[in-house]
Each structure stands twice: as structure tokens, then as C-alpha cells.
Amino acid sequence: MKPLILVTNDDGITSRGIFNLVTVMKTLGEVIVVAPDSPQSGMGHAITVGDTLRLTESSIFEDVKAFECSGTPADCVKMARHFVLKGNRQPDVVVSGINHGSNTSISVLYSGTMSAAIEAAIEGTPAIGFSLCDYGQQADFSHTAEYVKKITSQVLEKGLPGGTALNVNFPKKQSQPIRGIRVCRQANAKWVEDFDQRFDPNGRSYFWMTGKFVNFDKGEDNDEWAIANNYVSIVPCQFDLTAYQSIRELNETWNILK
Amino acid sequence: MKPLILVTNDDGITSRGIFNLVTVMKTLGEVIVVAPDSPQSGMGHAITVGDTLRLTESSIFEDVKAFECSGTPADCVKMARHFVLKGNRQPDVVVSGINHGSNTSISVLYSGTMSAAIEAAIEGTPAIGFSLCDYGQQADFSHTAEYVKKITSQVLEKGLPGGTALNVNFPKKQSQPIRGIRVCRQANAKWVEDFDQRFDPNGRSYFWMTGKFVNFDKGEDNDEWAIANNYVSIVPCQFDLTAYQSIRELNETWNILK
Secondary structure (H helix, E strand, O other): OOOEEEEEOOOOOOOHHHHHHHHHHOOOOEEEEEEEOOOOOOOOOOOOOOOOEOEEEEOOOOOOEEEEEOOOHHHHHHHHHHHHOOOOOOOOEEEEEEEEOOOOOOHHHHOHHHHHHHHHHHOOOOEEEEEEOOOOOOOOOOOOHHHHHHHHHHHHHHOOOOOEEEEEEEOOOOOOOOOOEEEOEOOOEEEEEEEEEEEOOOOOEEEEEEEEEEEOOOOOOEHHHHHHOOOEEEEEEEOOOEOHHHHHHHHHHOHHHO | OOOEEEEEOOOOOOOHHHHHHHHHHOOOOEEEEEEEOOOOOOOOOOOOOOOOEOEEEEOOOOOOEEEEEOOOHHHHHHHHHHHHOOOOOOOOEEEEEEEEOOOOOOHHHHOHHHHHHHHHHHOOOOEEEEEEOOOOOOOOOOOOHHHHHHHHHHHHHHOOOOOEEEEEEEOOOOOOOOOOEEEOEOOOEEEEEEEEEEEOOOOOEEEEEEEEEEEOOOOOOEHHHHHHOOOEEEEEEEOOOEOHHHHHHHHHHOHHHO
């Protein structure tokens, strides 16, 4: 039996990234799409509580059952599992993306693409978030297909360690071919924001958040290094946020615990 | 010099939880509030990209400089640091909450309260998210003040291990007093959703997401156990999501990496 593959993303169901992802997935199995009806970038692991959700069937992909959802990427995965596929066969793998823009390093926390993958991992389904480190409107996805297929096939064949989802980033298309795949740790980097203050026609101020990415990491085993050196980066991510080493440290040093 | 304490939350600046938190913080230092202007529950680590932000000074707290922000909890922390306090002294501690409802176990991922604390940790500031495991409109916060003060004082005195923020949950007020504080790991549990389908006056369907919390964890060292046994739970949380043990496993078993 062909594997069942659930596809979602955070840029919305009409984006070029999800079109590229669906095209590859159709060569690997039976595909179903549940994706946001509008862009959801920067949504992190948001879910819709205290408001309603819409779900509408879509004919945007030829020969592929697809639904657009008014919610977040994490909502899409939940609705796929607990409504669209309720009582039926569940996906063998969940793939999310291909995101228009990098989700390396700390960006994984803000990423709707990765939150969908992590939501699937919570449900026990192997999951992969794919992102292309190119924010351009005309970004070239042509070098990603071969690796998207290889990586998804490997996950379908071998599964993933429990409690993890993969954060896969592709370098921007270069004149040289990609040098290979590196399994990495999340680089130590952050965004330093600035707020561009403007005034609306009524004289009230509003702000655009802008930011620059600052990389503190000098290592060669992290995702930023891999991308800068034209490798595909894979970071296995976990949803258990416990800092285990800190439990002992607090127990040993805090006097309010005695 | 008195410590500078930044207070935020995800239930919005008018909630009873933040009022309780500000009241305690005024006894510990100089307080500044930057909090959402409306409820932001379930926002996870969402940030506002592709849309504008508003920030308005508020006189809701007596003798405390306060601002309400149209963005998410993570936006509030970013705006506090990079706009409100830009070029000035930065907070010695960031506290978020007190959330109306539990943020134990997997809920930490969906929690706006904790995303604010984690955002501060990314900036290198010690940070604590406080939540009360009581969703009731009339929830009793009276048992939390003593522990909020103790825990924040301890963090101000000793700092926190780098790269971590604390996820503190309080049991619902019982007839018996709280038994103490436990430093815990995140329990292995998840939400199982259901979607309540209804029809609007135009006959189009919409959904309410509902869910029940399922705890798979039999241990006594996790936050669910602590809360169930009337302890305050503290989970040190990290924002490096790398599953380090899986890096070796993938390198050893995947043949597309050779």
C-alpha cells in the first residue's frame, strides 16, 4: 500500500512552496493537503482557542484531495487528524513547507512551518518541516526536489526517533550544486529587533517590527554553518522543553526548596 | 538600587492574573508593564510579521508605568526591550502571568505566557512564567502570592542557568495549604482534540476546537504529578530544541548521509 502523506505549510495553500512539496510527494505516495487559507508566517505554535475555524475543500491541486483551513499550521494538523481523517487511516508522514524563508537556529521557535511538524510529532507521526533560505518572491526551488524526496523516503523507510521532528533547511540556489546533507544542532543566534515608528492618517503612531539576525555561533556542527557552506541542514527537534541539567542545579542551589 | 521588573502576560492587561502579579512585584522592585491589549491565549511563540503593531500607555495600574500592545506576548517582550526601554536600563527579571489556566506538560508549547518568558530568556534575561491551574472566572489567586514572591526573589538573587526560563504552575486553591515546591520535568501528556461542527445562519459550517488532556506519565518527577499532589511545580525550559541524542542516531542509521 502506498504511504499516506499529509502536507501542510504556513505560507498558505496558494504558495509556490507547497506546490513544489505536493509535486514531490505525489511521486512517493497518496497525498492529502490541509493548509492555511492565508499566510501564517511567524505564528509559532499558536492554536485557535476562543474563536471558530472554517474548513473548505479546495481543487487547487490536480488529483489531490485538499482543504483550506482558516486556522494556524498547528490547527491544520489537528483538524486533519481529528476531523478530516477521523476514524480513517492516519498519515505515515507529515510534511510542512516548503517555507519561503529560513527557519534555521532560533527561528524554529517562531516558525509556523515547524510548529505543524512538531504538532504531528506530538501525535506520534514522523514529521518534517522544509524551508528554503530565500525570501525572494521568485525564489528558485529547483535544487530542493531531489533532497525533499531523499529525506522523506528515508523517514518513510526508517521512521524517526520518538518525540522528534526534523527541521530541514535548504540553502538559496547557488551556481554550484548542493554539497550534501548535514545533521546539525540549532545554532546559537537570535534576532535583534527594531521598531519603525510611523503615524497613521489620524496622527496615531503604529509600528513595523524589523530585525536583523545575529549569529554568535562559531561551531561547524550547526545549521547556520551548514547553510552558509551550501549543505542541506537537518536539525532533529524535540517538544520536551525540559532543561534536564538545570533540575539538579536548582535543587542543589536554591534554599527555598529545602 | 531596586531591581527592574518587566511584567507581561497572555490574558491581556485587564486580567485579574496580571493584577495579582503586579501587586507582588511592587514589593520587590521597580515595575514596568507591557502587556497585550486583548486576550492572547494559545498564541504559542507567535510574533507579528507582515502587520503593524500599536502601543498605548495605560493608567490601569496605580503608580506603575504600563503599556498595552496590540501584539502577542512575545511581541510585548520585544517591544519592551527594543522600543520602550531602548537605550535604557534593561529588566533584571521578566515575569509573565499569572495565567488563568494550566500551562503544565505539553501546554507549554501553546502557551503565550511561557513564550513571553522564553523570549526574555533568548535575550539573556532571567524569566518566569506563572500559571494557576484554575480556569474559573472567579479563580482564587490568594495562595499564589507567597510563592510568586519567594520564587522571583530567588531568581533575582541567584539568576538562572543560561538558556532557560522557568515554567511555574500553581495548583487550584485547596482547603489544605500548598505542600511546597517541586522542580520537575515536563510530563508526557497531550491534548486529544475534537471538532464541534456547527452551521452559521447562512448554512456554512464552522468549528469549535475542543479537547481533552490525556496524561501518559506514571512518574512522580513531573509537573502533572506535582500539581495533582498540591505542590507548586517548576520546570526549567530551554529554547534549544535540538534532540542531541538523535543527531548520532541519524548519522549512524541513515544511508543518504554517506
